[in-house]
Amino acid sequence: MKNEPQNGMDFERSELEPKEKKNLSLYNIKENYLKLMEDVEESEGVLSEEMIHHLEINEKQLQNKSLAYTEVIKTKESFNLMIDEEIKRLSGIKKRNNTLIDVLKMNLLNAVELFGEFKVGTLTFGTRKSSVLIIENEELIPKKYKIKTVTEKIDKMAIKKDLKTMDIPSCFLQENKNLSIK
Secondary structure, eight states, X not given: OBOOOBTTBOOBHHHHSOSSSSSOOHHHHHHHHHHHHHHHHHTTTOOOHHHHHHHHHHXXXXXXXXXXXXXXXXXXXXXXXXXXXXXXXXXXXXXXXXXXXXXXXXXXXXXXXXXXXXXXXXXXXXXXXXXXXXXSXXXXXXXXXXXXXXXXXXXXXXXXXXXTXXXXXXXXXXXXXXXXXX
């Protein structure tokens, strides 16, 4: 429904009013704001009382939604800290279990070495041979057994520092915007 032109500008009241006042996303709040700014530009900066009212509503919605987002962010960050603690706790349990498994396997190996191979139900306990290379001193190993590997790393901190005073091929500083909540 069209309203009467205000200040020489024709617009629909429903376009300015939020679709759902309580559950607008930041995207919808932004879209409403951009529409309002477009209408302000079309009216050459002359604000009607209705436009002022909608700007105030938009600002309140932005503040409320921002607070709600902040609460969700803080809740999720806290939850992630709890997850990290749980991961540490579970890693400790896993480490203790692995230690227990190693001790139990060693006890079974000792039993097989003492009593020889034996069966219990469908299980057969015995030994098998394997070998592992032990190097006591790498310096004494002949060169023909050594492989040279060269790794090259880029000193990003030095480049970042030097870019302030000189050009470096294929490098530039990109400015990023990061959210700051204080």
